[in-house]
Amino acid sequence: MKGLRALVVGLVLVCTAVMSPAAAATAVTPAAAVAPRWAALPVPPAAAPPVTVSDLAARGPDEAWATGYEYTDDGMRPLLYRWDGAEWSRDTSFPGAGEPGRLGKVQFVGEEVWIFHDRAGEGEILRRSAEGWNVVPLPRTLWTYQDFTAVPGGAWVVGEDETGLKVLHHDGSGWTAQSTPDGVGYLMGITARTATDVWAWADTATGPAVLRWDGTAWRDAKVPLPPDSGVDAILPEPSGRVTIGGSRYEDGAARAYLMTRNGRAWRTTHPALGDTHIKDLVRGPDGALWLPVVSDRAFQAKYARVDGPRTTFSYGPKRTNAIEVAPRALARAGSSLMSFGTAEVYGSKPNLMSERLGGRS
Secondary structure: OHHHHHHHHHHHHHHHHHOOHHHHHHHHHHHOOOOOOEEEOOOOOOOOOOEEEEEEEEEEOOEEEEEEEEEEOOEEEEEEEEEOOOOEEEOOOOOOOOOOEEEEEEEEEOOEEEEEEEEOOEEEEEEEEOOEEEEEEOOOOOOEEEEEEEEOOEEEEEEEEOOEEEEEEEOOOOEEEEOOOOOEEEEEEEEEEEOOEEEEEEEEOOEEEEEEEOOOOEEEOOOOOOOOEEEEEEEEOOOOOEEEEEEEEEOOEEEEEEEEEEOOEEEEEOOOOOOOOOOOOEEOOOOOEEEEEOOOOOOOOEEEEEEOOEEEEEEOOOOOOEEEEEEEEEEEEOOEEEEEEEEEEOOOOOEEEEEEEOOOO
């Protein structure tokens, strides 16, 4: 029996040794992960380019909305596009679709979609439910509408009028004006995790600051921002983690930074993002932070993936004759990432583009 066992082992070793390289590669391929690549998603062109993209939000792989505006001879016209899991299509069914104006941030509130609409200077919230569109007008007209955010139980619009800064809050039944701490002159942006956990980045008498609404009042969040810095985006997450992205200036040049808070402590890093301005931050399905960055290739978009101390980059598909490809916004769509922005091809004005990493082909 020992002799038979030795013969069998020997035959196995010989077969392994003489296996062709191609066969060996085939044997290990199923265990090797193939990295997904960015793929272009066709977008019906706007009627009057150039266009500006405002925002992108996705509920999952089968529903996403992108907003912005195009430029016509009569001024700006709102743009709204919907992704249904298979293709992008333009939506012109909302109130004021053919009138001057622009669309801003889009949010999911329960089963509804909420979108900020500057309708010829009058601010309103578009709400889309299973029954269709309806409008929530703002209680007053502002000179500028800077930003908007909404979650179940609350919505905020920030801007200015002739009397200065305005923070308008909708609690589901009506609007009220909220006060901010002394010394706050301007709010650049606002975002919410819940109706009692809202973050805003402000310009104050002593420099940039981060404010937080706790359900009772707006207060200085006492975030230790880097010196000579500004805030460009805040990402509050369901886990309670908060990430702030911005730029600080050193020797006359901008350098990107990220601040993350887990618990009460803030940790600051300076990922190697190059000469970029943080426009959007999203937590990808892989757990890393993703953001669009300035590309060193005119014919391809570029994306940064920040995972702790490591920063890596990926490129979108090559676009023939492109002289600038600029994704403006990112969103997680189920197990994939989706971008929306503009692409300028030689001899034409910037029009719409979209790309996806992972997900169904």
